[in-house]
Amino acid sequence: MSTIYLIRGASILGGEPTDLLLRDGVIAEIGAGLSAEGAEVVDASGLIALPGLVDLHTHLREPGREDAETVESGTQAAALGGFTAVHAMANTDPVADTAGVVEQVWRLGREAGHCDVFPVGAVTIGLAGERLAELGAMADSAARVRVFSDDGQCVSDPLLMRRALEYVKAFDGVIAQHAQEPRLTENAQMNEGELSGKLGLAGWPAVAEEAVIARDCLLAAHVGSRLHVCHVSTAGSVEIVRQAKANGWQVTAEVTPHHLLLTDELATTYDPIYKVNPPLRSGADVEVLRAALADGTIDIVATDHAPHPLEDKDCEWAAAAFGMLGLETALSVVQETLVDPGLLDWAGVAERMSYAPARIGRLSDHGRPLEVGEPANVVLYDPSARSVVDSGSLASLSRNTPYAGMELPGRVLATFLHGRPTVLDGKLT
CATH class of the missing domain: 3.20.20.140 (Metal-dependent hydrolases)
Structure with missing residues (x-):
């Protein structure tokens, strides 16, 4: 799996769209029109980037x-x-x-x-x-x-x-x-x-x-x-x-x-x-x-x-x-x-x-801002999505969600842990 990810067009905390380059577990670069040889590109157009x-x-x-x-x-x-x-x-x-x-x-x-x-x-x-x-x-x-x-x-x-x-x-x-x-x-x-x-x-x-x-x-x-x-x-x-x-x-x-x-x-x-x-x-x-x-x-x-x-x-x-x-x-x-x-x-x-x-919780490498040099713990979230909660589709072994059948906004499309994707396209990697 690639260790370099180029996130294109993400809106950091709802700001203007920009690119984020994740390399070796940290945010290596932020800016428009970034490129990196060997990087896996993730299209984040319309998505919010959160820590x-x-x-x-x-x-x-x-x-x-x-x-x-x-x-x-x-x-x-x-x-x-x-x-x-x-x-x-x-x-x-x-x-x-x-x-x-x-x-x-x-x-x-x-x-x-x-x-x-x-x-x-x-x-x-x-x-x-x-x-x-x-x-x-x-x-x-x-x-x-x-x-x-x-x-x-x-x-x-x-x-x-x-x-x-x-x-x-x-x-x-x-x-x-x-x-x-x-x-x-x-x-x-x-x-x-x-x-x-x-x-x-x-x-x-x-x-x-x-x-x-x-x-x-x-x-x-x-x-x-x-x-x-x-x-x-x-x-x-x-x-x-x-x-x-x-x-x-x-x-x-x-x-x-x-x-x-x-x-x-x-x-x-x-x-x-x-x-x-x-x-x-x-x-x-x-x-x-x-x-x-x-x-x-x-x-x-x-x-x-x-x-x-x-x-x-x-x-x-x-x-x-x-x-x-x-x-x-x-x-x-x-x-x-x-x-x-x-x-x-x-x-x-x-x-x-x-x-x-x-x-x-006194954590040192979580809860950090999305800035160059910080740990690449990043979430890409689609606030425009809406879906009905299906208890049967949850990853938990249990099903006791009070939201079953309720329509809620938003969807997590990607989660990066120390620069490595644990979720891509809304699915576990």
Whole structure:
């Protein structure tokens, strides 16, 4: 396969069409009318060129739940969605709470080669919330872990959360908190409100998320450490994060594509495809989340890609697993909810889906601008395309996408990882 690619006529971040020459893993030249002997030419007329996307919140399920997803299949889905780097969450089996497990996930990512995989280490042993995991050993491992999270579970003990925040300061780590007060969400099934009462489904109050975020912002400020808030879903959470940032505290936050597009009204179908943690919220919450992402209060989009086998979703609502697929549709949802309505331009998309998540994860060769000398992690995207999401055509081993049958804009036509195409003409290479 060629190591030299000449991308012709791409619009970098929506600017004027130009050419990009990728050679030996870096962007060698940018300009009009470029040529290079032996280069494979890629026609990018009408396409947007974006830096490779970075996901701070992906569930790859391996080791332990290879029936739902593997590193191989999950990173294929990532490449098709325009991602060149993903952070793999720790709630595997065994849990990624030791240097050995995070190194296994890291090596599986390198072997698959579809995108770079950066393991997230567990905060507590076995996600049990009782004792800190081997944070330092994971940070010093070959995987060089910098993000730690018990995602799927909340670190609800305030003393343990304080100790974790203190510990990761030594190596510039960050604690990514799944904000969910467990006592307020026992048996909770959907967003608490008038609709949950009508449907007879146990309500999940906004305050269960907001109380933990408020506590942890205060703790992060107290110890001078970095806090990242996973999957913000309520208007109240946005206000707490906004105040923390106004105070100068080291707090960042993410929102998922599904919380930008879908609302709790979908629960009226009783279809467990719409069951997710945190739950889909009200239309008013969705509007606030979009505005907060646009104004920078929420830093990034993170997919929370959560694959589940059919038997875990094809059942009654109360018995179904929480979670939705997200990698292959994330950029389309962001175009639908932020770009097309005029809330974000393509430079803003690059900031929230590439630059900022790479900064938070402390990645050095991802989330870089498309400039000469920078790593050739590039996405070519057709914003004019429209297609209906077909769950059967997804690369993921699971099929639990909430967008099945929905028409969404845009299509990733090429993804280059360190100058090598992982996707060309919309297909895996």
